Amino acid sequence: MKQPFDRSDGKLVLAHILFAFVALLLGGVAGMLQGTVRSGMITLPANIGYYELLTAHGVLMALIFTTYFIIGFLYSGVSHTLGGKLLPSVRRLAWIGYATMSAGTIIGVIVILLGKATVLYTFYAPMKASPWFYIALALVVIGSWLSGFGIFRQYMTWRKTHKGKVSPLFAYMSVVTMLLWQIATIGVAAEVVVQLIPWSFGWVDTVNVVLSRTLFWYFGHPLVYFWLLPAYICWYVVIPKIIGGKIFSDSLARMSFILFLLFSIPVGFHHQLMEPGISGFWKYTQVVLTFMVIIPSLMTAFSLFATFELYGRSKGAKGLFGWFRMLPWKDVRFFAPFMGMLVFIPAGAGGIINASNQMNAVVHNTLWVTGHFHLTVATSVALTFFGITYWLIPHITGRVLTARMNKLGIVQTICWCIGMFFMSGSMHTVGLMGDPRRTAYTTYDDHPDAILWMPYHVAMAVGGIILFIGLLILAYIVIGLMRAPKGESEYPIGETAEGAEETPRYLERWGIWVGIAVVLILFAYTIPVIDMFQTTVTSPGYVTW
Amino acid sequence: MHVHRLEKIWLSIGISMLAIFLIVIAATAFGMGMSPPSEHHHTIDPTQVTTTAPFDNPGLKQTGDNRYEAVMIAYAFGYEPTTLEVPVGATIDFTVTSSDVVHGFQIVGTNVNMMIEPGEISHMSYKFDKPGEYLVLCNEYCGTGHEYMKTTIVVK
Numbered sequence: 001m002k003q004p005f006d007r008s009d010g011k012l013v014l015a016h017i018l019f020a021f022v023a024l025l026l027g028g029v030a031g032m033l034q035g036t037v038r039s040g041m042i043t044l045p046a047n048i049g050y051y052e053l054l055t056a057h058g059v060l061m062a063l064i065f066t067t068y069f070i071i072g073f074l075y076s077g078v079s080h081t082l083g084g085k086l087l088p089s090v091r092r093l094a095w096i097g098y099a100t101m102s103a104g105t106i107i108g109v110i111v112i113l114l115g116k117a118t119v120l121y122t123f124y125a126p127m128k129a130s131p132w133f134y135i136a137l138a139l140v141v142i143g144s145w146l147s148g149f150g151i152f153r154q155y156m157t158w159r160k161t162h163k164g165k166v167s168p169l170f171a172y173m174s175v176v177t178m179l180l181w182q183i184a185t186i187g188v189a190a191e192v193v194v195q196l197i198p199w200s201f202g203w204v205d206t207v208n209v210v211l212s213r214t215l216f217w218y219f220g221h222p223l224v225y226f227w228l229l230p231a232y233i234c235w236y237v238v239i240p241k242i243i244g245g246k247i248f249s250d251s252l253a254r255m256s257f258i259l260f261l262l263f264s265i266p267v268g269f270h271h272q273l274m275e276p277g278i279s280g281f282w283k284y285t286q287v288v289l290t291f292m293v294i295i296p297s298l299m300t301a302f303s304l305f306a307t308f309e310l311y312g313r314s315k316g317a318k319g320l321f322g323w324f325r326m327l328p329w330k331d332v333r334f335f336a337p338f339m340g341m342l343v344f345i346p347a348g349a350g351g352i353i354n355a356s357n358q359m360n361a362v363v364h365n366t367l368w369v370t371g372h373f374h375l376t377v378a379t380s381v382a383l384t385f386f387g388i389t390y391w392l393i394p395h396i397t398g399r400v401l402t403a404r405m406n407k408l409g410i411v412q413t414i415c416w417c418i419g420m421f422f423m424s425g426s427m428h429t430v431g432l433m434g435d436p437r438r439t440a441y442t443t444y445d446d447h448p449d450a451i452l453w454m455p456y457h458v459a460m461a462v463g464g465i466i467l468f469i470g471l472l473i474l475a476y477i478v479i480g481l482m483r484a485p486k487g488e489s490e491y492p493i494g495e496t497a498e499g500a501e502e503t504p505r506y507l508e509r510w511g512i513w514v515g516i517a518v519v520l521i522l523f524a525y526t527i528p529v530i531d532m533f534q535t536t537v538t539s540p541g542y543v544t545w
Numbered sequence: 546m547h548v549h550r551l552e553k554i555w556l557s558i559g560i561s562m563l564a565i566f567l568i569v570i571a572a573t574a575f576g577m578g579m580s581p582p583s584e585h586h587h588t589i590d591p592t593q594v595t596t597t598a599p600f601d602n603p604g605l606k607q608t609g610d611n612r613y614e615a616v617m618i619a620y621a622f623g624y625e626p627t628t629l630e631v632p633v634g635a636t637i638d639f640t641v642t643s644s645d646v647v648h649g650f651q652i653v654g655t656n657v658n659m660m661i662e663p664g665e666i667s668h669m670s671y672k673f674d675k676p677g678e679y680l681v682l683c684n685e686y687c688g689t690g691h692e693y694m695k696t697t698i699v700v701k
Binding site for chain 2 (some may be wrong): 049051054118120124125126127209210213249251252255272273274275276277278279280283284287288291294295298299302303306352356357358359360361362364365366433434436437438439440441442444445447449450501504535536537538539540542544545
């Protein structure tokens with residue numbers, strides 16, 4: 001099983017992973033500074049604004065770190081499971097995608113640092129940024145499309161040359177992830193290209209605000225599933241192999257991914273529950289669809305713990321929970337993603353609260369929401385991505401994960417969890433008290449309610465500093481992995497448990513699934529969007545920063 | 546597709562819980578009038594807010610027995626009027642719009658939390674049962690002075 005990774009593919013994957021970690025580190029600097037500014041510990045030197053930092057933090061973490069890491073990880077698995085190397089045309093496409101995304105990232109970061117685009121990564125029209133900010137983000141999206149097309153082409157070629165065979169689970173899940181991404185980014189691409197760029201250049205005078213927000217959130221929610229699905233790939237496919245167990249059920253794993261494809265897109269209104277211009281009926285309809293997307297996560301939780309229990313019992317574990325102790329707690333490749341899974345339990349529960357229609361009023365735009373996605377993406381997803389890094393870099397560079405790096409990885413994971421406990425914990429608590437998100441240091445003229453929030457801001461800053469230390473450890477590990485002794489490391493790909501049923505063929509009938517996804521999207525959005533065109537009054541642009 | 550017996554039980558419990566949540570939300574939203582602020586088809590030219598009724602005369606108007614309408618404008622970076630005074634136990638119907646970018650309208654310590662968007666008019670009602678000085682703040686980033694954007698409602 002230990003085949004060396006194709007060298008040219010290795011370069012491609014490594015380029016993505018390293019770019020992701022540089023973005024993570026820069027975004028982390030911004031994040032740590034935000035925490036200390038908001039708590040009143042420091043004030044920024046004259047020319048740096050809190051909101052520039054906030055924009056940079058959001059763009060670098062939520063868009064750049066995640067997208068680069070995901071594309072790198074998916075390409076590594078697609079190369080490994082679909083023939084051992086990428087087709088030359090696919091590799092070329094991936095590099096063109098990489099170059100396009102990188103050009104976009106660099107332009108975007110410069111425009112943000114120049115203070116020409118302090119509109120946060122959610123755009124917030126009618127605040128009007130420099131057109132180059134929108135062009136930069138369009139380039140990132142277009143680049144990611146090219147990379148997605150590469151994955152599709154590799155998959156289709158494999159299918160043609162392996163007629164009648166079921167595709168490898170990793171590749172199947174990669175295709176679902178990129179399909180989800182392609183369908184979802186159509187929304188933000190339409191917003192940027194059709195609405196924002198012409199308006200920002202001054203070719204049109206006004207912008208339809210309600211429509212722009214709707215297009216953004218049509219993309220904004222599946223975006224979080226685009227982060228989550230690669231973590232699920234690791235949980236479903238990689239973790240069973242690392243612990244020495246089997247995949248519980250191949251077909252259920254595929255089915256859960258199909259459900260994500262169907263239900264994670266037509267749900268954007270649950271980010272707009274407190275907005276005018278959308279009828280209560282359609283908001284509630286999308287709330288119902290949002291709840292549907294919880295089902296595949298329940299399936300995932302069951303499968304994972306079934307894998308753990310089956311493995312533990314095969315090792316002779318006794319009693320109801322004896323299997324728990326059998327898990328390889330000292331292996332960071334397991335420990336980091338496992339902590340991610342654990343955190344996903346409260347994170348998911350918080351998400352259900354956020355999406356609960358009128359209950360959203362309690363938490364909308366408060367720090368609770370910030371706390372929520374620092375558990376989901378910044379802990380569950382991030383820790384899983386770190387866990388992947390510990391074997392992926394050694395595998396593609398032909399090196400080994402040393403015992404020392406393994407131990408440091410465990411320290412890093414614990415550091416991350418402690419930092420997040422303080423930061424996200426206080427964000428959740430103070431959010432329930434009404435403390436708004438995305439707001440610089442303020443006491444609202446010493447209003448008694450706002451004064452009560454201050455101790456929580458200090459706890460947030462302390463958590464942020466611990467997290468930053470975690471990032472520095474991570475950076476040290478990434479460099480250490482690149483200089484580790486030569487050797488062979490496996491690419492852990494799990495096998496399905498014996499006696500599991502054969503995977504039904506209909507799961508690879510893409511026409512049907514994409515068709516249903518499109519029908520659901522049209523159902524959830526057609527009438528409200530027609531309404532927006534008919535009734536909304538458009539607005540001129542403003543620069544308020 | 547074969548589904549394990551335990552997984553069937555697990556999913557049945559999970560899906561039933563989700564169904565109960567949805568029924569409770571729907572019953573309170575549509576049956577008891579607790580919908581999120583979604584009033585529709587109330588539009589205004591965002592560049593003419595200060596000359597369009599009722600926003601040409603923002604403030605508190607008594608509309609019934611212990612019931613008032615508060616007409617307010619959100620702008621970068623504040624609210625018009627700057628302070629409101631209402632009697633304890635009064636129900637306030639908020640009618641709010643923006644004269645520039647998107648803002649938030651959140652009354653700390655209450656469930657009043659809504660988005661204010663240019664071109665749209667947002668509505669929400671709240672009964673102030675406890676006296677005090679309520680903080681109204683903008684919870685949607687709106688520019689450099691976002692953190693200073695606030696007003697107060699004095700209930701006595």
